[in-house]
Amino acid sequence: MKRNSLWSWIVLVLAVLYFALPLIGTFEFSLKMRRGVYSFDAYRVVLSDPRFQSTFLYSVTMALCTIVLGIIIVVPTAYWVRLKLPRWRPIIEFITLLPLVIPPIVVVFGYIRLYNTSSWLPLTGSAWGTNVLLAFGYATLSLPYMYRAVDTGLRAIDVATLTEAAQSLGASWLTIMGRVILPNVSVAVLSGAFLTFAIVIGEFVMAALLSRPAFGPYMQLLGANRAYEPAALAVIAFAITWLCMGLIQLVSRFSKAAPARI
């Protein structure tokens, strides 16, 4: 196995070079705003920009709404399909994978045409309606990840027995959903939620084409007009993605340590 491992190390070193250099390059560039010395000026400028704060807050709010919407749509469906409609499984799975087939730009183009001001459901006519549309779009984007996470989570528990036990104790469907199923798949839901958060925060196309003041279009605008601030933004965005993935690792490790709740 000696000859193998030398070759593996070469691959690893090349990979580390390719993946580390852009990150180092970005970080280094983001520190160069003040001529001649390294400083965090670019970060200070970005963080104190009121548009940064408002767009970031907007995207965080949208991400949280999307997560709630995703949970409401995905968890009962995945549960119900497992419990009562095993034959529907392939169809539902196929639908949840469709967002990977249809590019987001096509979906949002469809929204603009289907829900424009002269249509049967003029959502794009008001800011509120457009926000709803954007949340729908984001929920669509995260559907494949959310559904697979929750479905995997449900596989680990005995849905039928849990439901039967709860029903024989007189629980309503709402109680079963909220107090039996959801807590048992909370790790899977959290994983899906963090991934959704990471996707929504950096999303550009949907927000730009629906003209909403989100973080993605703000980053693009800044990138077109400034030199050092975009690099600082990229570092911040990477840190957020990293944080989300770290949290996914953390919750799944936590779940392995804790005994399964039934």
Place this chain on the structure above:
Amino acid sequence: MTDAIVAAPASQPPLSGGRMSFAWLGVVPFLLFALLALILPTLEIVIGSFTDQAGSFTLANIANLFQPSILAAYWISIRISLASAFLGCLFGFLIAVAVGLGGLPPWMRSPILTFSGVASNFAGIPLAFAFLATLGRLGLVTVILRDWFGVNIYALGFNLLSFSGLTITYLFFQIPLMVLIVMPAVDGLRREWREAADILGASSFQYWRMVAIPILWPSLLGTFALLFANSFGAVATAYALTGSSLSIVPILLFAQIRGDVLQDPHLGYALAFGMIVVTGIANGIYIWLRIRSERWLK
């Protein structure tokens, strides 16, 4: 087992017409959501690409796609997607093999997979910024190559805002995605197969050529199709890198929706329809090969 559950709420009166006939009501909210947020908008585009302004059936929009500028945009999009998918598969596979079988310390596996998770989601605008800061005209690597090694890559014809630049940038999310997807397949290679090949006197090369690669082939090809679709639909990175200067299909469509290039909205429908066809074919190949490869990896 299911019967027991269905029979459990004995206090409820039996529904006329059979209980199972109402079970589908449970997925209605989901289907409604999928219909409104995904299926109807897509249908609108597909139908729109086959109708004219007056609403009657026509193939003219599709025919209009076959003009030189649009064909060129499709061609460069397809080339970038092929190149980034191929290189992504190759390097991602090498990394997966190095991590899975290559004798790297076991503790490295988890950080590498975590980083793959991060990097495969690090697409879009920030990725473009990162590469501008690295391989742009004043980027870190460009400057290091120029000052330390006397190699001016821009004088040599490299440009970040081009086919090669975009491909290199896309690899940042393509390679990690490949690592994540192909890792289970590499882990599924049984030790016995390698031992059997060794006992029969096969060299390492023969083992890979005649045993491992044929087994992994559907996985590799399927992931290739997925990576292709992944980069074909990517807009944000390219848009932030090149603005509208590089005419790839998603950027053309973006500009069309914004209303600054093409005058005919139905040509926009056709452009979008073309994208669905291309990514649809790629994903179809992926799903088909995925089903085939799972036979081996049980």
